[in-house]
Amino acid sequence: MSKSRASFLKSAASAEEVALALHSADEQALHEEDVSWVRWTFQSIRARRPAIVFETEAMERAELIEDWKRFVEQTWLPSIAPLLLRGWAAAREGREEELFLVNAKMGAALSPEEQERSVIAGQMLLRATQGAKYQSTLGAFRRYVEQTGAAPQLAGVWAALAALFQLPPADVLIEHLREEWLVATKHCAHHEPPQGPVSFSGLAARALHEQRHFQFQQE
Numbered sequence: 001m002s003k004s005r006a007s008f009l010k011s012a013a014s015a016e017e018v019a020l021a022l023h024s025a026d027e028q029a030l031h032e033e034d035v036s037w038v039r040w041t042f043q044s045i046r047a048r049r050p051a052i053v054f055e056t057e058a059m060e061r062a063e064l065i066e067d068w069k070r071f072v073e074q075t076w077l078p079s080i081a082p083l084l085l086r087g088w089a090a091a092r093e094g095r096e097e098e099l100f101l102v103n104a105k106m107g108a109a110l111s112p113e114e115q116e117r118s119v120i121a122g123q124m125l126l127r128a129t130q131g132a133k134y135q136s137t138l139g140a141f142r143r144y145v146e147q148t149g150a151a152p153q154l155a156g157v158w159a160a161l162a163a164l165f166q167l168p169p170a171d172v173l174i175e176h177l178r179e180e181w182l183v184a185t186k187h188c189a190h191h192e193p194p195q196g197p198v199s200f201s202g203l204a205a206r207a208l209h210e211q212r213h214f215q216f217q218q219e
Contacts, residue, residue, distance in 0.1 A: 038175045052121045053114045054180040079109035081207035087159030091137040103156030122152035138164045173204035
């Protein structure tokens with residue numbers, strides 16, 4: 001990771017700041033370089049799984065986008081996104097017990113079929129990251145799963161991994177959405193990612209805004 005990009009990631013405090021910075025072609029190139037490891041880490045899941053949580057059999061663009069809208073409105077925005085942010089914060093601050101609790105809540109928020117797919121992908125991501133050095137809370141999460149037999153939800157593993165590599169919250173959300181989309185739509189990969197309000201960055205900004213609003217209401 002470049003020093004300039006690392007400095008930018010530490011200073012970016014919101015999705016809006018990230019989005020503004022990425023308007024620059026140079027910043028976009030640096031961003032793609034910095035998250036290339038994410039795409040590499042997820043490649044076995046993408047190659048071997050038909051879906052994570054989001055699932056669609058649609059072939060036509062309109063139907064595909066409708067399925068995506070249904071997923072983000074019914075599952076991702078109300079359940080996965082806030083729990084992912086909470087898990088990321090817990091992992092970043094070393095609050096291991098909270099991360100374990102969030103992982104359980106992630107599973108409870110899904111249907112049995114969604115939970116099964118999420119756990120299989122979570123197990124695969126844990127295996128793919130076994131060789132990472134200085135695993136911190138990710139290592140604690142791994143030991144917790146091994147010792148208790150807990151089901152590692154994909155978003156729970158991702159929260160710990162993203163915290164380990166110091167991704168900012170917007171990228172944590174965006175890359176999770178990207179992988180959900182890429183895995184589920186590889187049967188019709190000629191379709192471009194969703195645009196506008198249901199784009200990865202648009203949904204991440206909305207999730208961060210809603211999370212800040214919730215926290216303000218609680219204070």
